[in-house]
Every structure is written in C-alpha cells, then in structure tokens.
Amino acid sequence: SRELFVLTYGALVAQLCKDYEKDEDVNTCLDRMGYGIGVRLIDDFLARSAVKKCRSYSETADMIAQVAFKMYLGVTPSVSCSSAAGNEFSLILDKNPLVDFVEELPAERASLCYCNLLCGVIRGALEMVHLAAEVTFLQDRLKGDSVTEIGITFLRKAEDRRHKRN
Numbered sequence: 001s002r003e004l005f006v007l008t009y010g011a012l013v014a015q016l017c018k019d020y021e022k023d024e025d026v027n028t029c030l031d032r033m034g035y036g037i038g039v040r041l042i043d044d045f046l047a048r049s050a051v052k053k054c055r056s057y058s059e060t061a062d063m064i065a066q067v068a069f070k071m072y073l074g075v076t077p078s079v080s081c082s083s084a085a086g087n088e089f090s091l092i093l094d095k096n097p098l099v100d101f102v103e104e105l106p107a108e109r110a111s112l113c114y115c116n117l118l119c120g121v122i123r124g125a126l127e128m129v130h131l132a133a134e135v136t137f138l139q140d141r142l143k144g145d146s147v148t149e150i151g152i153t154f155l156r157k158a159e160d161r162r163h164k165r166n
Contacts (some may be wrong), residue, residue: 002074006097013114023111030113034120042125045071057154060131061089064122064152073097082151090138093148105142113137118150132156 016026049067054060058081065077069091077091098115105112113119119135126133132155139145 002072002097006100009098009117010101013112017109017112023109023113027111027113027116030116031120031123034117034122035124036120037117038121038124038126039128041072041121042128045125057087057089060126060154061091061152065091068125069093077150083153087154089152089154091150091152093150096141096148099142099148102142110143113140114142115140115148122150122152126152126154 013026013030016029020026020029045068049071051063051067054063061079061081065079070076075093075095075097077093080090080092082088082090096115098118102114105114116137119137123133123135126135134151134153134155136151137149138151139147139149141148
C-alpha cells in the first residue's frame with residue numbers, strides 16, 4: 001500500500017546511504033531499483049486503470065501524472081511541455097509523499113537525489129510499453145527549490161525486441 005511504501009522508503013534510503021559512501025552510487029542504486037519496480041508495475045497499472053493506448057508523448061505524460069501518480073502516490077503533478085519538438089515534459093509536484101517525513105538532506109549528502117526511485121519507475125514502465133525515455137530530477141524541494149520537478153525526455157520509440165532476432 002502507498003502508506004507502507006512511504007513509511008519504509010526513508011529507511012531504505014538511509015540504509016543505502018550507510019552501504020554506499022558516494023551519493024552518486026546511492027542515486028544509481030535507487031534508479032536501478034525503481035527501474036525494476038516500473039518494469040513490473042506497468043502490468044498492474046494497465047490492468048487496474050483500463051487506459052487506452054496513448055497516441056502522443058503529451059497523452060503519455062498526462063497519463064503518468066493524472067492516472068499513475070494519483071493511483072500509486074495519491075498526488076497529481078501538473079504537466080508542462082518544455083520543447084518545441086513535443087518530446088520533453090516536466091511533472092511538477094506541489095506535494096511529494098515520499099518526503100513527508102524528511103525535513104532536509106544532511107549537508108554531507110547534498111548531491112543525493114532522495115526520490116530517484118521515481119525516475120527509475122517511470123523509465124522502466126515506459127520501456128515496457130516501448131517508449132525509451134530519459135527521466136531525471138530537475139528541481140527538488142529537499143534541495144531548496146520551490147517545487148519538485150521531474151523531467152521526462154522521450155528519446156524515440158523503443159524497437160520491439162521480438163523483431164530483433166539476428
């Protein structure tokens with residue numbers, strides 16, 4: 001459940017910080033864990049949401065914000081397109097439930113991307129529906145920014161692996 005996940009997430013990050021000296025290693029681990037979750041979560045999302053296939057990157061970004069975030073985290077980020085090509089979007093969260101119990105990052109962990117798991121989840125889920133994307137935190141309230149912003153850049157349609165049997 002969402003509540004259990006939010007309550008235990010801080011303990012997970014704290015343990016990773018003990019296991020790894022460098023913030024970059026923690027960030028990579030969180031992204032990798034999130035990716036694995038996203039790869040598995042997409043089936044649950046598609047079954048529970050009964051959404052139809054998105055026809056554009058814009059529809060996909062809206063679906064992530066309005067359906068997926070609401071379903072799994074209970075929040076609905078706003079979406080803005082940040083490129084003329086229509087392949088770069090920002091998800092702006094006024095409230096991030098993963099940081100409900102976090103006041104601020106310790107000074108020695110200034111480059112920690114505390115919620116990097118979310119980037120991995122989004123990237124993994126998108127890859128499973130054949131959309132390659134780069135997903136990164138652009139702004140973070142834990143680092144003093146006014147909002148939490150996740151950037152999604154759709155790179156290209158991922159090729160269907162079933163057709164690559166050379």
